[in-house]
Amino acid sequence: MARSSTIPLRSVLFFYALMTLAAGIWIYAARLPVTLIGIEGLVEAYFLGIALFVISLMLSAKFQWAKELERLFAEVLTPLSWPVIFLLALLSSVSEELFFRGAAQNQFGLIPASLLFGLIHFPVRKTMIPWTLMAVVMGFLLGGLYIYAGNLLAPITLHFLINFANIWIINQKYMSNPSVLG
Numbered sequence: 238m239a240r241s242s243t244i245p246l247r248s249v250l251f252f253y254a255l256m257t258l259a260a261g262i263w264i265y266a267a268r269l270p271v272t273l274i275g276i277e278g279l280v281e282a283y284f285l286g287i288a289l290f291v292i293s294l295m296l297s298a299k300f301q302w303a304k305e306l307e308r309l310f311a312e313v314l315t316p317l318s319w320p321v322i323f324l325l326a327l328l329s330s331v332s333e334e335l336f337f338r339g340a341a342q343n344q345f346g347l348i349p350a351s352l353l354f355g356l357i358h359f360p361v362r363k364t365m366i367p368w369t370l371m372a373v374v375m376g377f378l379l380g381g382l383y384i385y386a387g388n389l390l391a392p393i394t395l396h397f398l399i400n401f402a403n404i405w406i407i408n409q410k411y412m413s414n415p416s417v418l419g
Contacts, residue, residue: 244313246321253328260335269343271389278386279394285378286398293403305364311411314404322404330396337376338383338392347384351376375399 264271296303317325333354342350355373360366379392386392 244317244325249325250328253332256332256336260332260340263340263344264335267340267344269340271339271343272387273339274390275386275388277388278382278391281385282382282391282395283398285382286395286402289378289395289399290402290406293399294406302364302367306368307407307410309362309365310404311407315408315411317404317408319405322401322408325404326397326401329400330393334379334383334389334393334396338380339389342380342383347377347380351380354379 263269293303297307314325337350337354341353351373354376355369358369358372360369379396382395383389383392
């Protein structure tokens with residue numbers, strides 16, 4: 238019998254819709270100056286995305302903690318079709334960047350927004366602590382790219398590329414060898 242993903246798609250859609258709505262209300266109510274679209278930072282976002290994906294592959298090949306994280310994500314994020322992977326990457330990148338860069342960073346600054354970004358990636362298991370720490374670092378990278386670019390499209394693009402590439406590679410790797418999941 239084929240294994241199905243444990244990701245609750247309706248709940249994920251609802252969560253990201255609420256996050257987007259909350260960000261929009263926050264940005265509007267606080268009259269925050271948010272530029273959504275621009276070409277500044279897009280080239281940098283693509284190169285950073287590729288570099289971070291390669292680093293992710295290297296970490297997973299070399300370190301046990303990274304292999305364990307990958308396996309934990311594979312339990313939840315496989316099997317997923319290409320359109321579902323695309324949708325998850327798109328929704329997470331748009332809603333999280335609107336909320337954390339567009340609202341939180343504009344309101345409170347880079348450091349609080351980056352720490353908050355890490356906190357929402359809170360580890361539900363001890364083995365996920367590196368994921369939370371990486372999320373804090375990514376918060377600073379995404380926030381720095383937002384400051385540099387002056388628009389949300391650049392960090393949305395970087396966030397999308399990282400999420401899409403990592404979920405896609407996990408699906409490719411673990412669906413070709415599902416016995417590793419148990």
